[in-house]
C-alpha cells in the first residue's frame with residue numbers, strides 16, 4: 001500500500017500535511033508519534049474513512065477510488081472507537097469479518113466456518129466463542145476485533161493501537177498471532193504508542209509529528225519508555241515539521 005503526499009483537514013485543522021508512507025509486501029511497519037500527531041487519521045485515510053484533500057492512496061497497485069477487493073485488507077480500529085455493549089457473541093462478531101469474502105447473499109461455506117474458527121483459536125478465545133462480547137475484558141475484546149480482521153484472511157493487516165490498554169497476557173497472545181501472520185507473508189501496518197512486545201516483529205518505523213513524517217527507517221531503540229517517539233520531545237526539537245517532498249531526504253531527528 002502507499003500514501004503519497006497525503007493531506008487531510010478535520011474541522012478546520014490540517015491533520016495530515018503531505019505524508020508519504022509505503023509498505024512493501026510482507027513488511028511490518030510501525031506508525032509512531034505523540035497523541036494527535038495524525039496516526040489514526042493516516043490509517044483511516046488508507047481505508048477510505050477519512051477523505052484526503054490532496055494526495056493519493058494506492059492499495060495493491062490500485063488507486064483507492066477504484067479499489068473493491070476489501071477482503072484483502074483487515075482493519076482493527078482503535079478499541080475506544082469500536083462499538084461496545086454489542087449484544088453479539090464472539091463467533092458472530094468474528095463471522096462478520098468474513099463477510100468481505102462471502103458477501104451477504106450466500107450461506108457461509110465449510111471453508112468460511114473453518115476460517116472463523118481458526119481466527120478465534122488464534123487469539124485464544126476458543127472457549128469464549130459463544131459468550132457475548134460485552135462480557136469480555138478489554139484485552140479479550142481487542143482479541144475479538146483482531147480475530148474479526150483475520151477471519152477474511154487478509155493480505156494487508158492494519159491495526160490501530162492494538163496493545164493500548166490491553167493486559168500483558170493479551171499482548172503476548174497478540175504478539176504470537178502477529179508472528180504467525182507475518183510468517184505467512186501478511187503485510188502489517190501497526191499504529192503504536194510504544195513498541196513493547198511487538199518490537200521484534202517490526203521491520204521499519206515511521207514517526208509522525210504534527211501531521212508530517214519525521215522519521216522513516218529502523219525502529220528507534222527503546223531505552224525504557226522515554227526513548228520512544230512521543231516520549232522524547234527533546235530528540236525532535238531541532239526538526240521543523242514540514243511536508244516531506246518526494247525525493248527529499250528524510251530528516252529523522254531520532255537516529256541521526
Ligand SMILES: Nc1ncnc2c1ncn2[C@@H]1O[C@H](COP(=O)(O)OP(=O)(O)OP(=O)(O)O)[C@@H](O)[C@H]1O
Nearest residue numbers: 010011013015033034035036037038039040041042
Ligand atoms: N473528526 C475530527 N474532527 C476534528 N478533529 C479531529 C477529528 N478526528 C481527529 N481530530 C484531530 O486530529 C488530530 C489527529 O488525530 P489522530 O487521531 O489522527 O491522532 P493520533 O496520532 O492517532 O493520536 P492518538 O494517539 O491520540 O490516537 C488530533 O488533534 C485530533 O484532535
